[in-house]
Amino acid sequence: MIRFYERDPYAPIQYSYEVENILYKGKSKFQEIIVVQNPHFGRMLILDGVVQITERDEFFYHEMLTHVVLHAHPAPKNVIIIGGGDGGAVREVLKHKTVEKVYFVEIDEEVINVSRKFFPKVACDVDDPRVEIKCMDGAEFLKGRDADIDVVIVDSTDIVGFATSLFTEEFFTSVKNCLSRDGFYVTLSESLHFHKEIVIEVQETMKKIFPLVDIYTAPIATYAGNWWTFSVASKGALPREMRQKFSINTKYYSDEIHQHAFLPNKMYEKLMKRKLEW
């Protein structure tokens, strides 16, 4: 049997997958891009040796990355997505009828092109007229923008290598400066099982910049550690509160999952005091 062994130096369990077929293998200016076919997950997108999405389960991540903050905002119009070259976050954001403009800022154009070709159900909306694709560094794109953005979504690779620039005080300040009054910022922030210290550090850094910071989780089978966290921040708007009725079509996210996903209060306190013993 042909297998793919994930290359993730930060995960104490190595995941591996059966490979029925290698559909694409290339190198962009930024990373190695591979698409394989797996009997259970369908097509899988692999960047620099780490699984980014699979056809079968990508919705868990994309729904949870986007819909929590989009429902916590009363009427999101302008959205920035940084990363997310596969188009999954764009597809979910555009389910919200209030959204007029999505700046889709992906540094690596090749990821968008490969996704258009091999993941047509994920990249289905990247060429929607409401979407403006910017192939450039996300931090650069934010500099000097007006404060008219309702939601900023960071959908990067793991917090290593070139993605680390998206987790600095300087970057968070740029995000804050472009957020509207009710605006939200949300980013992946790794696994509560395997990367607890990274989770805490992201929260601590965000707290230096934003008045309100929170965290929620989702179970994602193909990300190491699975118990995946999303860090969210605002100028004061409350992410746990839904300010819009849940009426879009989803597979995992719902109004009850919205409430359910946030870390319980006492557990959150223990996390930030570094008192969770694992």
Added chain:
Amino acid sequence: MIRFYERDPYAPIQYSYEVENILYKGKSKFQEIIVVQNPHFGRMLILDGVVQITERDEFFYHEMLTHVVLHAHPAPKNVIIIGGGDGGAVREVLKHKTVEKVYFVEIDEEVINVSRKFFPKVACDVDDPRVEIKCMDGAEFLKGRDADIDVVIVDSTDIVGFATSLFTEEFFTSVKNCLSRDGFYVTLSESLHFHKEIVIEVQETMKKIFPLVDIYTAPIATYAGNWWTFSVASKGALPREMRQKFSINTKYYSDEIHQHAFLPNKMYEKLMKRKLEW
């Protein structure tokens, strides 16, 4: 680097672990038993090629297997644990001061012996005077018992091989017959990511026998699929309701996790109608 590759034909992702040292390797009448040392998880117990517990994260599983039903019962006295040869469930059950008697029914004595030796912090209470060890088949042990058991806990290996006898209508009937009025039955029931059909079948079979059946989950990094389910049943007692104050010492379980862990209502309905699309 020396690695252990898990042998789990029902998991679409294969997990593998670095092995610093093989501490024990033997064959009992029932299964192959291995103990290895891993740099992140510490010692790991492996039965027939599948990871059962690790020193670092065993508490997630053992706390969630036991404390939900023990807190939903007003004053559990008599408890049966079927399986759980490592002693982790026994340790957690004995944290409840009302418990007077634990029948610890493990078919494979070798697992208890290996755990006594290599997992002293897990098997720490297997020789407590309240514990009666019975090395026999759990289904046999239940036959013809009085209805004086407050909690029956099944802590078996995966629902394949010889453990399948613990998931039949006949077995569930035996469990029900020995439960007291406020009694609960709880069992592992595999991953909501990878074994959704098994989860549904366990629930359906339990519903044929018990008036009340429910399900809750916990994130467990070392079990394939991670998003692990526990199926719970009773003669009418409500598992979501805590009838005891939370006052024991735990690392993950708490009163807020108790509420949090149960599958949200609409998601549970969709699960049982086979409408969860993954």
